[in-house]
Amino acid sequence: MGYGAKSARILALANQKGGVGKTTTAINLGTALAAVGERVLIVDLDPQGNASTGLGIDHRPLSTFDVLSGRAEIAQAAVPTHVPRLSIVPATVDLMAFEREAASAGNKHYRLRDCFAAMTAAEPQDATYILIDCPPSLNLLTVNALAAADAVLVPLQCEFFALEGLAQLLGTVEEIRVRLNPKLHIHGVVLTMYDQRTSFSDQVVKDVRQVLGEKVYTTVIPRNVRVAESPSHGKPVLLYDYRCSGSQAYIQLASEVIERERRMRAA
Ligand code: ADP
Ligand code: MG
Numbered sequence: 001m002g003y004g005a006k007s008a009r010i011l012a013l014a015n016q017k018g019g020v021g022k023t024t025t026a027i028n029l030g031t032a033l034a035a036v037g038e039r040v041l042i043v044d045l046d047p048q049g050n051a052s053t054g055l056g057i058d059h060r061p062l063s064t065f066d067v068l069s070g071r072a073e074i075a076q077a078a079v080p081t082h083v084p085r086l087s088i089v090p091a092t093v094d095l096m097a098f099e100r101e102a103a104s105a106g107n108k109h110y111r112l113r114d115c116f117a118a119m120t121a122a123e124p125q126d127a128t129y130i131l132i133d134c135p136p137s138l139n140l141l142t143v144n145a146l147a148a149a150d151a152v153l154v155p156l157q158c159e160f161f162a163l164e165g166l167a168q169l170l171g172t173v174e175e176i177r178v179r180l181n182p183k184l185h186i187h188g189v190v191l192t193m194y195d196q197r198t199s200f201s202d203q204v205v206k207d208v209r210q211v212l213g214e215k216v217y218t219t220v221i222p223r224n225v226r227v228a229e230s231p232s233h234g235k236p237v238l239l240y241d242y243r244c245s246g247s248q249a250y251i252q253l254a255s256e257v258i259e260r261e262r263r264m265r266a267a
Contacts, residue, residue, distance in 0.1 A: 008041070009261060010116065010130045011187055012149035014173075017165055018136030021155040021192035023050045024227060025253075026133035028246070029153075031236035032254035033129050034085040041078060041127040043112075044091035045145055046135040052090035055081045056234025065094040068111045068144070069101060074119045083236060087127075099140045108140065109180055113148035138172050146173060147180040151187035153257075158194045158204045158220075163211060188260060189216045190253060193223040219253040222246060 013022045023046070030040045044051040044064055052060065062077035067089060078087045102108040116130070131153075132145040146152065152173055156162050170186070177184040189212055195201045209216050221227075224246035230237040238247045 008127045008130045009151070010132065010149045011151055011153045011257075012132040012134055012142075012145040013153050013155060014134040014142055014145060014169065015154055015156065015165075016136055016138045016142070016169060017157070020157040021190075021221065022136070023054060023133050024231075025153070025155045025190060025192065025221070025250075026051050026131045027054050027231070027236050028227070028238060028250040029253055029257065030086055030129070030131050031083050031238045032250045033257070034083050035238065035251070036254060036258070038085065038128045038258075039126070040086045040129045040131065041074075042086070042088040043074075043130060043132045043145075044088060045095070045112075045132050045141050046091055047093050047095035048135070049091040049093070050231070051133040052088055054231035054234070055083075055086075055088055055236065057081065057088060057090045058234075060090040060092050063092040063094060064089050065092060065098060067115050068095075068098055074115055082234075082239065095141070102140060109143055109147045112144040113181075116148055138168070142172075143176065143180075146176045146184060149181070150183060151185050153187045154189045155192050156189050156208060157192050158201045158223075160200075160204070162191075162204050162208055186215055187257070190219065190221060191216065192221040194220045195223045217253060217256050219249055219256050221249045221253065224249075 013026050015022055026042050030042050034040045042051055057079055062072045066072040067074055067077050074089060077089045080087050132149060134142045134145050173184060191205055191208060205220060222245045224244055226241040226244040227237045227246035230240035233240055241247060
């Protein structure tokens with residue numbers, strides 16, 4: 001199976017706040033999309049490499065850094081996971097050198113986009129979804145993700161300061177749309193770590209829906225201990241415990257993402 005980007009929808013999972021569920025959503029939305037027949041490639045763009053570790057990828061001969069610095073093609077660096085139809089380009093700490101290395105070269109914002117473009121030419125068999133797991137920062141790596149993506153998926157943790165920092169993220173997305181990537185838009189905002197035991201979580205959901213309206217997915221991801229445990233077993237939660245509330249929520253999110261795609265394509 002190849003990973004051509006020609007017909008793939010490229011979604012960047014971005015939020016400069018750490019710990020809001022970007023990586024968890026990349027792994028589990030990716031798994032849920034693959035489970036319904038999509039061909040999914042995750043690109044780990046965080047030097048911490050949590051998406052790679054969470055999917056049980058320990059051995060990383062080639063990484064996103066090799067891809068971005070032109071030493072390897074995406075198809076060479078992509079490794080299969082335990083999930084059928086789900087592959088990942090893993091990250092290593094090397095990726096921290098990207099900012100420094102790219103600063104001197106031209107074209108530094110479009111490195112990832114150009115890698116996807118090269119992949120299209122080389123690989124006729126396409127991935128249908130590419131999910132980019134961004135680092136917790138609006139740095140050059142995240143700019144590369146936003147310059148290469150069709151749309152942004154924003155995980156937002158159900159916490160008191162949920163909306164804090166969102167204006168900055170939306171401002172960055174808008175700036176990149178104007179300067180680097182005219183097609184970029186917000187695919188949706190997914191509320192994560194919702195705690196049904198507190199009325200406070202409900203209030204956050206209400207407030208966020210009031211401010212962001214239809215951009216917020218109907219699906220809310222509950223706080224669920226199985227979701228938090230699964231990465232230490234190197235598995236998506238859907239393989240670790242299919243029945244738990246977290247797995248079911250990610251399945252629902254996947255169908256909502258596909259449905260939004262359908263509507264956007266029809267419009
Ligand atoms: P980010 O990539 O935005 O930094 P992560 O996806 O790594 O965030 O999540 C931060 C922490 O919260 C991780 O330890 C993860 O296991 C945990 N977590 C994420 N989503 C859930 C959830 N729905 N229920 C319980 N724990 C979660
Ligand atoms: Mg992460």
